[in-house]
Amino acid sequence: MRLRILLACVVPLLVAADWPQFRGPGANGQVAGPAPASWDASKNVVWKTPVPGFAWSSPVVVGDCVFVTSADADALKKPKAPDFSPLVMITAGKPPDVMYRWSVVCLDRKTGAKKWSQTVAERKPPIAKHPTNTFATETPAADGERVYAVFGTIGLVVAFDNTGREVWKYDMGIHPMAVGFGTGSSPVLADGRLYVQWDNEEKSRVFALEPTTGKLLWSSDRPGKTSWASPCYWKSAGRAELVTCGDGRVVSYDPATGKPLWELGGFTGGFTGSPVADADRVYFGNSGPGSPGPLWAIKAGATGDLTSEASRGDSLAWKRMKAGPGMPSPVVLNGKLYIASQGALSCYDAATGEPVYTKERLPRAKGITATPWVAEGKLFLLDESGRVFVVTPGTKLDAKEVAQIEDGLFWSTPAVADGKLFIRGADHVFCIGP
Numbered sequence: 001m002r003l004r005i006l007l008a009c010v011v012p013l014l015v016a017a018d019w020p021q022f023r024g025p026g027a028n029g030q031v032a033g034p035a036p037a038s039w040d041a042s043k044n045v046v047w048k049t050p051v052p053g054f055a056w057s058s059p060v061v062v063g064d065c066v067f068v069t070s071a072d073a074d075a076l077k078k079p080k081a082p083d084f085s086p087l088v089m090i091t092a093g094k095p096p097d098v099m100y101r102w103s104v105v106c107l108d109r110k111t112g113a114k115k116w117s118q119t120v121a122e123r124k125p126p127i128a129k130h131p132t133n134t135f136a137t138e139t140p141a142a143d144g145e146r147v148y149a150v151f152g153t154i155g156l157v158v159a160f161d162n163t164g165r166e167v168w169k170y171d172m173g174i175h176p177m178a179v180g181f182g183t184g185s186s187p188v189l190a191d192g193r194l195y196v197q198w199d200n201e202e203k204s205r206v207f208a209l210e211p212t213t214g215k216l217l218w219s220s221d222r223p224g225k226t227s228w229a230s231p232c233y234w235k236s237a238g239r240a241e242l243v244t245c246g247d248g249r250v251v252s253y254d255p256a257t258g259k260p261l262w263e264l265g266g267f268t269g270g271f272t273g274s275p276v277a278d279a280d281r282v283y284f285g286n287s288g289p290g291s292p293g294p295l296w297a298i299k300a301g302a303t304g305d306l307t308s309e310a311s312r313g314d315s316l317a318w319k320r321m322k323a324g325p326g327m328p329s330p331v332v333l334n335g336k337l338y339i340a341s342q343g344a345l346s347c348y349d350a351a352t353g354e355p356v357y358t359k360e361r362l363p364r365a366k367g368i369t370a371t372p373w374v375a376e377g378k379l380f381l382l383d384e385s386g387r388v389f390v391v392t393p394g395t396k397l398d399a400k401e402v403a404q405i406e407d408g409l410f411w412s413t414p415a416v417a418d419g420k421l422f423i424r425g426a427d428h429v430f431c432i433g434p
Contacts, residue, residue: 017418019061022139022186022230023371024416028276029331031416035375036432037390039403046420046431047112051105054079055136056369057186059424061417062142065115065162066107068429069149071135073100078426079409080131093128093180100125100135104149104160112431116164121154126174129153129182132411139186139230139413141194146211148194152183157196159214168214172207175200178226178270190233191240191255193217199227199246199270206231206244206253218258224248227270229284229329234277237300245271245284252282252302262315265307268293273325273371278332278350281317285324295323295339297353318353329371333379334393340368340381345397360397362389369411386410386425405430 023029036044053072056079060067075098101122106115125135140149146159146167155174159167177183177200188195194209199222207219224247232243233255241261242253247270251263267286275284285295298306302315328340336356337348343365347356362381370382379391386405392398405423412424420433 017061018063018144019059019415019417019422020143021060021141021189022058023274023329023413024373027188027230027232029329029371029373031373031375033375034419035373035380035416036419036421036434037380037402039405039432041406044432044434045405046433048431049107049112049114049429050427051429053101053103053136054134054426055424056134056184056411057136057424058139058413059415059422059429060140060142060147061109061415061422062144062147063162064109065142065147066109066112066415066422066429066431067140067142067147068105068107068424069136069138069140069151070103070105071100071153072103073098079134079411093130095125095128097124099123102136102151102154104140104147104158106147106162106164107429109431112429118160118164118166120149120151120156120158123154125153127153127176127182128180130180133182133184135182137182137184141187141189143189143211148187148189148211150185150187150196152177152185152198152200157187157194157209157214159211170209170214170216172196172198173203175202177201181226181228184228184272186230188231188233188242193255195231195233195242195255197227197229197231197244197246199224201225204246206242206258208255208258220253220258220260222246222251225270229271230274232275232277232282234282234300236277236279239301241282243275243277243282243284245275245286250275250284250296262298262302263305263307264296264298265305272327274329276330276332281350283330283332283337283350287324287326292322293324295320295325295348295353297337297350317351320348320353320355323348323355323358327369331372331374331379333374334377336393338372338379338391340372342367343383345381345391345399347397356395357397362397362399363401365389365401371413373414373416375416382410382414382423384410386423405432
């Protein structure tokens with residue numbers, strides 16, 4: 001069983017000590033080694049480094065580098081704590097009339113000292129964002145030679161080498177997002193390609209770039225509009241797929257050509273949580289403020305349009321209504337699918353979709369935006385206030401609060417590498433470990 005799970009990972013481990021992209025080496029929240037499980041502001045904090053500006057992008061860790069992105073401005077306003085009421089979530093904003101600086105920052109993995117910082121662009125934001133969002137929410141990806149950053153606000157994909165030298169830059173176009181919420185889809189690096197999902201209000205598409213040169217390998221237009229989910233690279237049943245959750249429709253592409261393999265329509269609106277896969281199925285769903293949506297599981301090897309029940313055949317593993325994820329992406333552990341929500345956790349049997357428990361409250365937890373992670377057979381969750389909870393798998397919720405680094409604002413998904421935890425808050429990047 002362990003071998004089958006490893007085969008389903010998005011990319012092979014660079015080394016056990018690396019966390020090279022959003023949700024880790026397999027882009028599934030899994031880590032090969034241990035993770036810290038106890039700390040506070042005075043215990044097991046290896047380093048704490050301020051990074052100018054604000055960003056909800058996650059840290060990525062490769063070699064001796066910790067890469068983060070940021071968007072900075074003079075008299076910058078801190079992102080607001082999340083308010084998931086429907087009225088607040090749909091409030092449109094206007095682009096701020098101030099100069100911003102978009103940057104990629106490299107920190108020393110051992111000390112947290114800044115090794116280099118490179119400005120990608122300096123200009124006024126051309127599109128708006130929600131007060132809870134940032135202008136640098138996309139998590140970068142790295143392969144040991146280069147780091148790749150996507151900045152949807154200014155329509156750029158940029159690559160730097162490990163010394164901070166710009167290698168290439170790709171203009172993917174600037175387009176507004178629904179209700180002025182801002183951008184958030186992170187790239188995926190797999191099989192020698194960089195995949196970017198660029199869903200927006202004007203010209204949605206998904207495309208692949210050659211990592212060494214930035215050359216466009218293929219681009220596929222998409223009919224839908226805004227979505228914030230990141231693509232999922234999935235290898236199973238002898239086939240590779242790039243599964244993308246977009247406005248009203250989920251489409252799986254051939255990663256080598258960009259041609260659709262299968263699609264599923266009928267969803268309402270865009271996605272915030274990203275799909276996750278194991279060896280047998282890919283799991284996805286969406287929910288809006290006050291409007292829980294469906295949760296789906298599609299079997300490996302599906303083909304064609306699966307929108308109608310008659311066309312699905314045996315491709316549908318299961319479907320549950322009012323169970324879809326919101327912002328945090330799902331995580332699979334020991335044959336169970338876990339979905340975090342506003343201070344609560346749900347657990348489903350991954351093979352059947354039957355609920356093990358649903359919307360069980362975590363003790364003292366506030367809202368959860370960061371995607372959970374798995375280490376040493378246990379599930380970890382970070383809430384917006386910086387509290388960390390560990391969940392022991394079972395038929396009932398067994399959750400304990402194990403740590404709080406400080407009382408702040410934490411939306412970014414942490415990175416876990418070489419037994420250490422890298423957490424980004426609104427003001428600092430922390431390294432936690434023995």
